[in-house]
Amino acid sequence: MKTWALYAGIDWSENLNDLAVVDRNGQVVATHRFEATPAGVREALAVISALRASHGFSRKSVPVAIEASRGLLVTALRQHGQTVVPVHPATVARYRGRINPGNRKKSDAGDAALLANILRADGHLHRPLPHNSEPVDALGALTRAQLRAVRTRQHHYLQLRAQLRAVHPAAVTAWAHLDGRLFRPEAREVIALAPTSGSAARLTRRQIRDALERAGRIRLLDAEAERLHALFRAGTIRNAPMVEDALGREVRATVRLLSEACATADEFADAAAELFTQHPQHLIYLSFPGIGLLTGSRLLAELGDDPDRFATAKGLAAYAGARPFTWASGSSRKVMHRRIAANKRLAAYGHHWAFSSLTRSPECRAHYDRRRAAGDRHTAALRNLLARLLSSLHHCLRHGQEFDPAAWPRAPEPAPG
Template sequence: MQESGVVAGIDWAAELHAVCILGGDGGVIEHFDVTHDSQALRVMVSRFRKAGVAKVAIERGDGPVVQVLIDAGLAVFVVPSRQIKALRTRYGSAGNKDDRLDAYVLADTLRTDGHRWRPLREDHPETKALRAMCRARKDLVETRVQVMNQLRANLELAFPGALGLFSRPDSPITLAFLRRFPTAAKAAWLSPARLDRWLRSAGYSGGIAAQTLYRHLERAAPGLDGVEAEARGEITIGLVATIETLSAEIARIEAQIRKLFDAHPDQKIFASLPRSGMVRAATLLAEIGDCRERFPTDDALAALAGASPSTRQSGKHEQTVFRWSCNKKLRGAVMDFANGSRLGDEWAMQVYQRAIARGCRHPHAIRILARAWIRIIWRCWHDEIPFSPQVHTSRKLSAA
């Protein structure tokens, strides 16, 4: 789009957005409201094009409104909410919230100071590829869990002795055993000696004696027999084959994730976090992205991740509630990291335990810990430096 002195400001809201278009001289060209639906957003973009708008300022860097603006080729600039609050006094406001004024403030500040700002951009292709791989892996893992649950339900009826025989239900030795002995009737052929020979042929290295495993089978509740048992044995074989296929695909995708993650410029930041692990760190990087302009403050990142509560105000009544509106995938990545970090970082465990001591339930305590971590992660991410317990000691204390 050709460069123009015409700019626009959008005061974002859940249902109705206030929009202001200013000319190059600061004069108001148009004031209007836009409902939060696809048709209204398309009309808004058409009005921008008709007015010659080239740049748009908005309070948040995510969501359908921002995506529509970017797709239209407009330069989008994110201005933090607290910065807008401070700017209101510059325009003679007492600091009270007014949607139309805020839209004007956004547009006029962009007109006068926008030359010092950097526009919002899409994440780099490498980050998008990593995000696609991480999300695909998560979907496959969830599918494998569902199939494992189906297998367990089938075995509870047909072959109870197979449950808990080995440490992990999706381990290669468990799947190999079920493929060879899918029913209780076929497992009845086993003796301690035969089981020992089979374990050695299967390369078992679990360290539990064949005699102990045999006693587990012997003491278990009897399984089905007859035609139904045979049918459920076929079901077991089919589910085992599905789990093996899913596990192979998960391993293949994890290899691709490692390759993309190791080559990413931000790898050093997220790999340095405690108990992050390759997959967890890569997922956190992929969901946050690499566009620093999208999150000008740690508050913006915390809000999108659902790590900060939502405040609702009506008159003099103010209520703080759980933030339902957020990026669910980003929230999942942040909460998973926070939950794991408390097991490997003393400070994280202290933040979590203090929240529990105040009467918070586990999910709430994890959100509190996640909010504290986001301050640190955001700082490392913006400064492009790895996390260091020695360097970030003071920040960790303030974040707690």
């Protein structure tokens, strides 16, 4: 980060926010408490602007440190052209302990000044928020919402499976051999119709067939209805009738929650894919093996489209957790996996991307096999492959080119005979 004449810090809260501005010597030259409203933000920025005459700097040249990377206050500051630098709360706590090791004193105004001094002393170690386009910011909101919906869906799936084991164990195994298992619309439709072993045993073949048809199944309806009919009529341990009825109501409620979570996740995925295909860089992402619409949407949302965000491919790979770091102390030296200082969502998406590329690219598979033969474990080989893919992605995005598999080393030819 550049050397400025002034540095600002904001300690935000739900109601009031504290602003502090310090000069090059670390002296607090202005403070202000304001609300997170349009008028309050203008008041805070006016405080910074009032210092312009004595210091000869414009208001927009004053970077602002805050313990958040998104939110309405951050959005308002950026809309006014302010450089915003997010600082992790754990980092602020460590700086506070460094200044006053034995003093537990804490205040909002003091934290605002501390944030400003963090920028003054170590601003070059903190990245300002990237200047992404509005579609990419919207894509980020959609993909993060989709990820939360997926986690909610998984929670309700596990909840439903546990409930079925107690009241309808045959339903747990009925679709276990099929893709999706209890996520399948036909599974949810049949379970909602008969959520207990007793009610399922009373179903006729026609009722099961109609439920499968309502769920959208069109093939082998009679055979599937016959299979489920026989499975549900097999003997099993049952609860007392009134207890079974009560547990069945809980199962029906969980099925409704699971169906809603499935629909929500699909809705967000479709919206993200539609927005992704409208971005000029989407063809570059889709040219890579293992990247589909959802994975491409997630990668673009996390990497952004600010051309100056990642100067080197190594920096991009480190941000994704694909490059190791060295821990050295005295005679001890370790090369370790970058777990904390990385974007965890991007690291997870990258792992999925690298794994998917193994079956879609002979070059990726050959690279993975070479790393395995060299002694890497599965996850380490995938991280190495991800770093290689990200290096190619960085080059392609920089030059506006689609991925060329010929740029990768070819898999070795098998020995004759």
